[in-house]
Amino acid sequence: MASTARAAKAAGKATVEVVEPKPAVPPAEELLKLYREMLLIRRFEEKAGQLYGMGLIGGFCHLYIGQEAVAVGIQHALSDKDSVITGYRDHGHMLVCGMDPRRVMAELTGRATGYSKGKGGSMHMFAKEVRFYGGHGIVAAQVPLGTGIAFAHKYRKDGGICVAYMGDGAVNQGQVYESFNMASLWKLPVLYVIENNRYAMGTAAERHAASTALYQRGLPYAIPGAQVDGMDVLAVREKAMEVVRYVREGNGPFVLEALTYRYRGHSMSDPGKYRTKEEVQEMRERRDPIDRLKALMLEHGVADEERFKQIDKEIRDIVNDSARFAQDSPEPDPAELYTDVLIER
Numbered sequence: 001m002a003s004t005a006r007a008a009k010a011a012g013k014a015t016v017e018v019v020e021p022k023p024a025v026p027p028a029e030e031l032l033k034l035y036r037e038m039l040l041i042r043r044f045e046e047k048a049g050q051l052y053g054m055g056l057i058g059g060f061c062h063l064y065i066g067q068e069a070v071a072v073g074i075q076h077a078l079s080d081k082d083s084v085i086t087g088y089r090d091h092g093h094m095l096v097c098g099m100d101p102r103r104v105m106a107e108l109t110g111r112a113t114g115y116s117k118g119k120g121g122s123m124h125m126f127a128k129e130v131r132f133y134g135g136h137g138i139v140a141a142q143v144p145l146g147t148g149i150a151f152a153h154k155y156r157k158d159g160g161i162c163v164a165y166m167g168d169g170a171v172n173q174g175q176v177y178e179s180f181n182m183a184s185l186w187k188l189p190v191l192y193v194i195e196n197n198r199y200a201m202g203t204a205a206e207r208h209a210a211s212t213a214l215y216q217r218g219l220p221y222a223i224p225g226a227q228v229d230g231m232d233v234l235a236v237r238e239k240a241m242e243v244v245r246y247v248r249e250g251n252g253p254f255v256l257e258a259l260t261y262r263y264r265g266h267s268m269s270d271p272g273k274y275r276t277k278e279e280v281q282e283m284r285e286r287r288d289p290i291d292r293l294k295a296l297m298l299e300h301g302v303a304d305e306e307r308f309k310q311i312d313k314e315i316r317d318i319v320n321d322s323a324r325f326a327q328d329s330p331e332p333d334p335a336e337l338y339t340d341v342l343i344e345r
Contacts (some may be wrong), residue, residue: 008009011291013140014165015234017177023232024234024238025234025238025296026234026237028108028302031097032311033299033301034076034293035294036231036311037075037095038068038289039071039290039312039315040095040121040292041071041092043312043315043316043318044091044095044319045064046065047319049264051108051326052290055131056109056326058107058110060122060267060268061108061267062077062090062268063261063264064092066264066284067092067261067262068290069196069230069233069289069327072233073236073237074193074236074240074244075190076236076241077237078157078240079159080131081158081160082160082162083109083131083132083146083150083160084131084133084163085134085149085163086134087139087141087167088122088123088137088167089167089195089262090133092108097132098127099132099319101318102302102325102326106118106322106325107120107125109326109329110331111329111331112174112336113325113329116338119332119336119340121236123135123137124137131160131310132201133145133146139169139212140170140171140173140176142164142166143164143170143176143179144178145164146163146164146192147179147188149166149190150163150188150253151186151188152164153188157302161244161248163191164193165193166192168209168214171194171209172208172209180217180221180253183221185220187251188253189248189250189252190252190253191243191253192245192254194258195258196214198261200266201266202266202272202274202318204274204275209302213227214255214257215227215256218231218253218255222252223252223254224254224255225257226243227256227257228256229258230239230261231288231289232292234296236258263283297327340344
């Protein structure tokens with residue numbers, strides 16, 4: 001990829017690379033870390049779904065179940081200098097960025113101990129200390145913001161890049177292409193990640209996109225692109241390392257399309273009648289990112305069934321503790337309605 005990208009750069013045009021990577025198997029310690037992080041997201045989202053059903057989470061709630069390999073794989077290619085910004089399906093990104101599950105769950109339930117003091121909820125929480133800049137409820141709003149964060153990285157010469165996530169529905173929004181143009185013109189250090197879960201808000205990609213090769217969307221702006229299996233955490237990790245290096249070396253932006261799948265509806269209020277139960281079940285049984293990694297780890301003798309049971313218990317304890325913490329935390333004081341509205345300097 002690097003040599004192809006360099007040739008394209010020399011020719012003054014972008015290239016597209018579509019590959020099925022054969023990822024190397026990382027050391028056992030990293031495999032266990034990848035597994036634990038994906039499982040934490042899965043169990044956390046399952047618990048969030050339960051709390052939503054109990055009426056403890058208000059507003060919208062978009063679960064990341066099925067897409068865990070994307071955020072986890074990409075995060076393993078980043079450094080502590082890098083920034084992340086995403087849309088409203090954001091809980092998984094928060095957890096893998098290092099945000100405290102207790103405070104994330106507290107924010108989901110609108111408690112004062114949450115990251116946004118209970119005022120942001122599922123879609124609007126930040127953690128500047130780990131360079132996570134949201135959580136954004138407006139479709140594709142995070143893309144120009146992420147482009148601006150990348151500009152800040154370049155202006156400050158801090159060596160960081162920004163990863164701006166979007167979905168296959170968001171990629172059709174106009175501000176995405178304004179961002180592409182500026183990022184390419186100024187060679188900004190930004191990795192645009194398209195999490196293509198095939199259905200946007202409820203419309204199949206082939207019905208809402210004239211071209212479903214979403215990794216090609218940067219071509220008119222001289223931005224190279226690639227596609228990766230977003231249900232394989234090792235494939236995502238390996239491809240992310242490659243393209244993050246490309247961006248960090250000053251070559252400008254890159255578009256990475258991760259082909260993934262969400263098991264639940266678009267949000268908790270979506271019955272998902274636009275696809276069959278058989279399709280979802282087949283994806284769960286044959287393509288699940290957590291099961292695939294577990295099978296590989298068993299094959300390589302990294303862990304046995306007993307160890308996996310122990311990990312699952314540890315993760316469930318963390319998630320149950322976060323739910324208890326959230327429910328035991330106080331609701332915000334009504335006076336908080338008037339705070340964080342204006343910054344005075």
